[in-house]
Amino acid sequence: MASPKLSVIIPVHNESANIAPLCERLLPVLSRITQDWEVVFVDDGSRDDTLDLIRDVSRTEPRIGAVSFSRNFGKEIAIAAGLDHARGDAVVIMDADLQHPPEMIEAFVERWREGFLMVYGQRTDRSDETRAKRGFAQAFYKLFARFGEIPLPEGAGDFRLIDRKGVDALRTLGEKARFSKGLYAWIGFKATGVPFVVEERRFGTTKWSFRKLFRFAFDGIAAFSTVPLRIWTYIGFLVSFLAIATALFFMVRTLLFGTDLPGFPSLIVSIMFFSGIQLMSLGIVGEYVGRIFAEVKRRPLYVVAERVGGAAEVSSDIVPDTYRLRRA
Known part of the structure; x- marks a missing residue:
């Protein structure tokens, strides 16, 4: 460990303006730590000249390479691809x-x-x-802590270092609806946090809209909890109880005061309300069924269009089933 091999995984999607500034800051840091390092860019279907710039940098520094996808597969899949190709004793994701x-x-x-x-x-x-984004993040961490299988350290994201043991464990997890923050916690191992302040984005714009963040949060809850399914059982019991209570109320009222003229608006409102409840419950069930459908098809996680420089070979310590499919 005096001079370990260190790998850095960097997913990129239309980040051409950031490649040069990133390398200017990153390479001196890596050289101070060890001379045995590599940088693996994962080009997630960029439509600008991101890959061309990485290719230019790789010509002058062979320890920098890239894996380029055939299309955009998403950041979570890009991280999985980076772990497949990283060969270091420790791997940094940023x-x-x-x-x-x-x-x-x-x-x-x-x-x-x-x-x-x-x-x-x-x-x-x-x-x-x-304020809305901060509130959304706090609510997600509270929900995940309450209903998830494992706790998540608040404020922890993908920026981290993972030992080779952890990398090998993550590579065996071939699920497609990936929630990497949960997978990091799920594999266990001795972990600690290092506080840091997020810097301002220098160039470009974020790829995470509020809709994508909401979808990502739901994926995280669904991947590590069955509460969204169980909650509709509880709602069903509650609705049934209210229906019985309402029936008893009208029965007693009818016996004491006679019948009233049926109300058409209340009937329509009741039908629409319970129809909405049923459709929502079917939607939640459909989300889980859709995930099962995606998993049983056994498609590969990603398709590589090109490999550049030092990332041309896949790490051979562990070859997950998904990669065997890619090679077939």
């Missing part, structure tokens, strides 16, 4: 927009040398986000 300070990698490696197999960056400030 974004390309410099909101994850490259200098933090030195602190990650120090904690790793102390014996922690998972070292994650833990953001300490969300003042740059809107």
Whole structure:
């Protein structure tokens, strides 16, 4: 461990303006840590010249390489591809927009040398986000802590260092509806957080709209909890109880005061309300059935269109079933 091999995985999607500034800050940091390092860019179907710029950098620095997808598969899949191709004793995952300070990698490696197999960056400030986004994040972490299989450290994201043991464990998880934050926690291992402040994005715009964030949060809950399914059982019991109570109320009222003229508006409202409840419950069931359908098709997680430089070979320590399908 005096001079370990260190891999850095960087998913990119239309990040051409950030490639040069990122390399200017990242490469000196890696050289201070060890001379045995590699950078694996995962081009997630970029439509600008991101891959061309990475190819130019790779010609002057062969320790930089790239895996280019045939189309956009999403950041979670890009991270999985990076883990497949990273060959280091420790692997760092970070974004390309410099909101994850490259200098933090030195602190990650120090904690790793102390014996922690998972070292994650833990953001300490969300003042740059809107109030709605902060509230949404807090609500998600509370829901996940209450209903998820495993707890998530609040403020921890994809910016982290993972020991080779953890990387090999993650590579055996071939699920397609991936929620990486949950997978990091699920595999276990001794972990610790390192506080950091998220920097401002230098160039470009974020790819995460509020709709995508909501969908991502739902994927996380659905991947690690069956509560969305069970909750409709509870609602069914509640509705049944209210229906019985209402029936008893009208029966007693009819016996004491006689019948009233039936109300058409209340009938329509009741039908629409219970129809909505049924459709919502079917929708939740459909979400889980859709995930089962996607898994049983056994399609590969991603399709590689091109490999550049040092990322041309796949790490051979563990070859998951999904990669065997890609090779077939």
